[in-house]
Amino acid sequence: MRTRTRLTTIGVLAGLGVLTAAGPAAAHVEVSADKTRAGAANVTLTFHGEAENPSGIRSERVVLPEGIAPADVTAVKVPSGWTFTPNADGFVVGGKALPSGRDAEWKVKVRKLPDGETRLSFKTLETYADGEISRWIEIQEKGEDEPEHPAPLITLKPGPAAAPATSSAAPAPASSSVPSPVVTSPVPATIQAEPAAEADEGSSTWWIWVVVALVVVAGGVGFLLSRRRTTPPPAE
Known part of the structure; x- marks a missing residue:
């Protein structure tokens, strides 16, 4: 009986240990878009960072994927007391640490999504008030399992195919079996009169x-x- 009780206790503790170890990895930073087609213009991206540290989230640094320039991104909404700051490879939103357990949510507008891209990853570094940094930077490859710390990802539908270029040149006129009239220059009167003279x-x-x-x-x-x-x- 004691042996059975001991084994049960060990199993419960082991299970709790697994859940504790999996806890930080279960939290994510996620992103969604109001337009999900490649090449779309004026797209609003909504980011959601889950709070996994009781000290409160202090800032979120986002690295933009290739094809989106920092100058093409503007802030739409950030948590109260936070600011939006562009940098060399993306932007940072942050300020006073949020209350413990409160998730961070912010929205930005992108002038135009890249053409021909259907998977856009936004590497994000989440910083807490106590200095801890959660790095959500691992790229999620298509068809593979989600990594332990995946970067926020949006999947897009292919953009419309480019229309074939049209020539502005006028079409050549259809050929005709009637030959064009031959225009002959009239002989000047002075030249005609010379033999007589x-x-x-x-x-x-x-x-x-x-x-x-x-x-x-x-x-x-x-x-x-x-x-x-x-x-x-x-x-x-």
Whole structure:
């Protein structure tokens, strides 16, 4: 009987030990989105950090996934007394430690989610008033078991496929069997008149030479006649 009681006590204590060890890992920082499609614009992300330390949560540092720049994130709502501060790889919300056992919730707006990404992990470091830091930074791979300290994850639907580019060039006109008319330049009037002018010039020069020849011949005949009249007859 004592042996049975002892075994029962040991089993209960062992069970409590397992639950105690699993306690911190059971707390998570989670994130959800009001738009769950890749490439969506003006998306509100809601983060929820569970309190696992009685000293109270003092701050939450979020590392943004690739494709989201710190400048594209703005605060929507943070716990009372907390502030939102962008940094090189994300942002920090924090301030006065929350009451013991109170979860932290904050909302931010992202200008645009990355195109082509369906799994976005937001590594988060949760700091408590006593200096303890819970690191929720392990990436949850698709199809694998959840790691011990998973980073907050949102899964997205694929964005719309990009529309094919259209050419602005006008379509080529359909070919026609009728040949295009050949346009010939009219010959200028001056060029057309040149052959006629040359013909007239050639026909008008021959009679000039005839007149000159006649004048020369007539002159020669007259000269001979005048010599015959003036020359005395030879002496007998």
